[in-house]
Amino acid sequence: MENKEKVSAEEILSLANTLRWDLGMNLHDTVTESIYEGASKIAKKTVRVKDEKSSVNWDLKIDKVVTSKWLGFPIMFFLLALVFWITVAAANIPSGWIASLLIDTLHPILKNGAAAIGFPWWLSGVLIDGAYLSVAWVVSVMLPPMAIFFPMFTLLEDFGYLPRVAFNMDSLFRKAGAHGKQALTMSMGFGCNAAGVVATRVIDSPRERLIAIITNNFSLCNGRWPTQILIASIFIGGLVSSRWAGIVSAGAVVGVAVLGIFFSLVVSWALSRSVLKGEASAFSLELPPYRPPRILQTLYTSLIDRTIFVLWRAVVFALPAGILIWLVANIHIGELSLAEWFINWSDPFAMLFGLNGVILLAYIIAIPANEIVIPTVLMLTVISSGIAGVGAGDGVMFELDSIADTERVLRAGGWTLLTGINLMLFSLLHNPCSTTIYTIYKETKSVKWTMISTFLPIVMGFAICFFTTQVWRLLVK
Amino acid sequence: MSNQHNCENCPVHHKENLIRLGIAMDKVDYVIALAGNPNTGKSTVFNNLTGLRQHTGNWPGKTVTRAEGGFSYNDKRYKVVDLPGTYSLLSTSTDEEVARNFILFGRPDVTVIVADATRLERNLNLVLQILEITDRAVLCLNLMDEAKRNNIEIDERTLSKELGIPVIPAAARQKEGMMELLGAIEEVASGRYICKPHRIKSRSDKLNHAIDSLVGKLKQQFPGLPNLNWVALRLLEGDQGMIDAVNSGELGTLSPSLIPADI
Numbered sequence: 001m002e003n004k005e006k007v008s009a010e011e012i013l014s015l016a017n018t019l020r021w022d023l024g025m026n027l028h029d030t031v032t033e034s035i036y037e038g039a040s041k042i043a044k045k046t047v048r049v050k051d052e053k054s055s056v057n058w059d060l061k062i063d064k065v066v067t068s069k070w071l072g073f074p075i076m077f078f079l080l081a082l083v084f085w086i087t088v089a090a091a092n093i094p095s096g097w098i099a100s101l102l103i104d105t106l107h108p109i110l111k112n113g114a115a116a117i118g119f120p121w122w123l124s125g126v127l128i129d130g131a132y133l134s135v136a137w138v139v140s141v142m143l144p145p146m147a148i149f150f151p152m153f154t155l156l157e158d159f160g161y162l163p164r165v166a167f168n169m170d171s172l173f174r175k176a177g178a179h180g181k182q183a184l185t186m187s188m189g190f191g192c193n194a195a196g197v198v199a200t201r202v203i204d205s206p207r208e209r210l211i212a213i214i215t216n217n218f219s220l221c222n223g224r225w226p227t228q229i230l231i232a233s234i235f236i237g238g239l240v241s242s243r244w245a246g247i248v249s250a251g252a253v254v255g256v257a258v259l260g261i262f263f264s265l266v267v268s269w270a271l272s273r274s275v276l277k278g279e280a281s282a283f284s285l286e287l288p289p290y291r292p293p294r295i296l297q298t299l300y301t302s303l304i305d306r307t308i309f310v311l312w313r314a315v316v317f318a319l320p321a322g323i324l325i326w327l328v329a330n331i332h333i334g335e336l337s338l339a340e341w342f343i344n345w346s347d348p349f350a351m352l353f354g355l356n357g358v359i360l361l362a363y364i365i366a367i368p369a370n371e372i373v374i375p376t377v378l379m380l381t382v383i384s385s386g387i388a389g390v391g392a393g394d395g396v397m398f399e400l401d402s403i404a405d406t407e408r409v410l411r412a413g414g415w416t417l418l419t420g421i422n423l424m425l426f427s428l429l430h431n432p433c434s435t436t437i438y439t440i441y442k443e444t445k446s447v448k449w450t451m452i453s454t455f456l457p458i459v460m461g462f463a464i465c466f467f468t469t470q471v472w473r474l475l476v477k
Numbered sequence: 478m479s480n481q482h483n484c485e486n487c488p489v490h491h492k493e494n495l496i497r498l499g500i501a502m503d504k505v506d507y508v509i510a511l512a513g514n515p516n517t518g519k520s521t522v523f524n525n526l527t528g529l530r531q532h533t534g535n536w537p538g539k540t541v542t543r544a545e546g547g548f549s550y551n552d553k554r555y556k557v558v559d560l561p562g563t564y565s566l567l568s569t570s571t572d573e574e575v576a577r578n579f580i581l582f583g584r585p586d587v588t589v590i591v592a593d594a595t596r597l598e599r600n601l602n603l604v605l606q607i608l609e610i611t612d613r614a615v616l617c618l619n620l621m622d623e624a625k626r627n628n629i630e631i632d633e634r635t636l637s638k639e640l641g642i643p644v645i646p647a648a649a650r651q652k653e654g655m656m657e658l659l660g661a662i663e664e665v666a667s668g669r670y671i672c673k674p675h676r677i678k679s680r681s682d683k684l685n686h687a688i689d690s691l692v693g694k695l696k697q698q699f700p701g702l703p704n705l706n707w708v709a710l711r712l713l714e715g716d717q718g719m720i721d722a723v724n725s726g727e728l729g730t731l732s733p734s735l736i737p738a739d740i
Contacts, residue, residue: 009724012694016712016720019687027684028714032567034677035605042675043598046636050628288516289595289623294650 059289063164067287072168077254079161083152085250087229091144098143102136125330126323134322137375138314142226146307149225153191154302158293162187167287169261176265177272179208182215186264189219190257193432194439196221201443207278211268213440214453217432218264220257223314223370227427228253230374234407235420252424260428263460313435317369324365325376329383343384353462354422354469358384358413363426368434373427378406381413418472422465429461495659496549497528505547505556507666510580512607513591514600515562518619520544521649522591523559526659550659553666558585566606567716574718581610581704587665588614589658594624594631594646604640608674610707614642615661622648641673687713699728 020027066075110132114124156162162184169183181203189196196216203209220228229249237249272278328338336344343357350356362376410419431454432440441450511519523529527546544559560576580588588611592600597618608614618631637644643661647654664670691709695702702708708728711719722728 009698009726012691012698012723013712013720015694016691016709019691020713020715023684023687023713028716031677031710031714035602038605038675038677039598039601042601042636042639045639046632047597048630048632050630291623291650 059287062290063287066161066164067167072164076165076168077258079156080257081247081250081254083149083156084229084253085246086152087145087149089246090148091229094144094147095140098140099136102140103133107133107136122330126326130322130324130326131319132322134318134325134372134375134379135315138318138372139311142314142371143307143311145226145229146222146311147303149222150302150307151299154298155293155295158291158298160288160290163287172265173268176269177278178211178215178268179203179205182208182212182264182268185212185216186219186261189216189221191222193217193219193221193436197436197439197443205278207272207276210444210449211271211276213443214271214449214456215264215267217436217453217457218260218267218428220260220428221370221433223433224373224427225253226371227374228256228424230406231420231424231427232256234410235415235417238407239417256424256428259425263429267456267460314369314371318372318375321365321368321372321376325379328361329379337383339380339383343380352469353426353465354418354472355426355465356414356419359419359423359426363430366433367431370427370433377423378409381409381415384413418469422468425464425468426461429457429464431455431458494551495656497526504554506553507555507586507662508583509555509557509662509666510583510585510588511557511559511591512576512580512588512603513562513617514564514593514596514603517562517591517593517600518649519559519562519591522589522617522619522647522655522658523557525649525652525655526555526557550663553663555662555666558583563603565603566610580607581707582702584703585611586613587662589617589662590614591617591619591649594618594620595627595629597629597631605675605677608640608642609676610704612674613665613672614674615658615665616640616642616644617649617654617658618644618646619649621646621654622651640675643670643672684713698723702728 065071107128110128111124114128119127165187166181166183169186170180173182174180182200184202185196185199188199193216196219197213200209200212200216203212232249232252233245236252237245240248325339328342331338333341339361342361346357346360350360358377358380361380362373365376366373431437437450437454440453441447444450511523513519523544523546526548528548529544529546545556546559547554547556549555558579560579563576566577566580579585588607590604590607592604604616616636618633618636621631624631631646633644633646643665645654645658645661647658649655661670665672688706688709691712692705695705695708699705708719708723712723719728
């Protein structure tokens with residue numbers, strides 16, 4: 001057993017120092033050199049490349065195009081727009097099928113069943129009109145677009161295109177004083193911000209890692225894509241003839257996503273010149289070879305890992321939110337329900353920003369998950385504006401089989417093109433969801449940086465909406 | 478390795494001997510570390526062995542934390558730890574530290590190094606660094622299908638002789654070579670295959686003497702910590718991360734916390 005007195009750390013380090021001087025200063029280089037030398041010697045002995053010249057290097061040829069100075073960004077935007085356009089165009093029909101099954105058919109059966117076994121009205125209200133309907137709504141609105149969007153996105157990833165996106169963005173991020181790898185973590189954020197925040201571990205400098213964490217929320221996550229797609233289809237796509245509606249609304253969604261990248265760069269730039277000062281560190285980004293995507297496996301994993309995962313999360317959060325919505329719509333103080341009190345009280349304030357009380361309340365209810373913003377907005381709109389002919393009572397999520405129905409409700413609730421644009425902006429710029437906030441805290445272990453990451457985007461959101469609204473009113477009036 | 482040809486009688490071809498355990502990893506006999514450069518298919522190998530579906534992507538640096546899974550092969554239970562991809566063991570980012578600390582101080586029974594056959598020379602840099610610090614390793618020469626497409630031929634026998642460890646050609650995405658890999662892992666883990674890992678020979682007597690005297694001191698301060706030679710070499714190089722770890726005493730806490738409690 002070791003019984004000797006422990007030597008101190010200083011003693012070890014000073015011995016190391018003395019020995020280092022004795023050996024000369026270039027030990028690190030010697031070790032590194034001999035490793036490289038060994039590697040190249042062994043490789044020479046064992047690797048043989050047959051007729052090198054005749055083989056066409058397709059990787060290099062593709063890379064020359066997709067990462068070229070002039071074509072790189074247009075190709076990127078085109079692919080992104082194509083993916084959204086296919087999603088927007090193809091999702092509406094299966095959405096209608098699921099809605100008619102879950103809402104038109106199953107909901108009355110459940111209601112009648114509950115009445116037959118003598119449920120009191122409030123219990124069947126909370127469980128069936130609140131919890132069940134909100135879950136059904138989330139499934140029918142979100143499942144089809146996700147089942148189309150994620151496999152396409154995963155195919156691009158599997159093929160090897162996403163690292164090229166990072167490559168294209170790299171110099172922009174370095175100019176903003178951030179780490180080039182932030183382009184990678186930002187792209188991960190387009191799937192899920194919590195995952196993007198965890199992915200920042202690939203960045204070694206704490207300063208640059210914090211910048212990447214704070215700005216990750218500017219990547220539209222998949223909880224927000226449905227909001228963007230739906231609102232763009234109604235308010236932007238509605239501006240043009242139906243032939244062009246799909247393309248124009250896809251363009252608008254890409255526009256918001258690009259705006260997010262722009263904010264990400266601007267905020268990184270501002271942070272690296274104020275509270276997080278420093279130089280961008282250099283790194284090498286390896287472009288992996290293109291690989292033929294394994295279509296079936298990609299479909300399977302994107303369905304299980306992403307679609308079902310995200311859907312499950314949305315359902316888990318929609319359930320209690322549905323109950324909460326039903327309660328705030330049905331608990332009355334005096335003449336008005338809790339929801340109406342809040343909406344009426346916050347409306348004048350929200351109008352300054354071109355939003356409305358419904359949107360503010362929806363974003364408070366949706367802090368756990370961005371996915372439920374749209375269902376909540378629709379439901380609260382019906383309550384507060386007392387639209388006749390839709391819905392089956394306060395706090396009940398009604399059937400909306402098509403985008404046209406949704407549009408009818410929103411227009412009746414006093415929504416305009418300006419409200420739609422502001423909702424899209426606010427959906428891009430608001431606090432991260434609670435999962436992401438918790439992840440940021442776990443990764444930074446700092447309340448201060450968690451607070452900054454939470455409140456910076458929401459302050460920016462209000463500022464941008466305010467600005468847009470004031471300019472709009474000046475121009476339109 | 479003698480059993481790389483597809484002969485039906487080889488024990489390695491008995492697929493039924495493999496039971497994928499997913500995340501059930503109690504009472505394991507051996508711990509396997511999966512290391513390698515980014516984007517060489519470590520996670521695909523990991524999924525093939527454990528039956529888990531850790532998301533894979535054509536994306537360097539996708540695995541940033543340790544992922545763990547288990548399998549049972551010929552009645553022995555193995556735990557597999559999928560480490561983040563790294564280019565070297567000498568740098569300082571969080572993901573590389575995770576990999577480095579586990580190989581150094583977690584004492585895996587076998588370190589499986591997954592290498593990209595199309596970029597062998599660059600991958601060998603990491604392989605040689607790992608062989609400096611471990612005696613038991615297997616090289617999984619992955620992406621052989623891509624190498625074939627690019628007209629690259631690799632002499633696996635010579636490579637195995639040079640490195641002193643088993644070399645298994647594989648195409649993990651097509652699940653090729655996985656049974657042979659399992660066989661090699663078993664042989665090294667059980668001690669039937671004794672590795673004679675390649676070591677860098679350019680060390681002078683003076684350097685060896687310096688390492689010895691530093692290791693003597695380190696032993697007193699951090700008893701039981703494996704790989705003190707490597708720690709000493711880093712200190713002699715003036716590696717700031719290692720100096721900090723000695724200064725704060727953090728180095729002493731690495732060993733017990735990284736050795737899995739259930740073995």
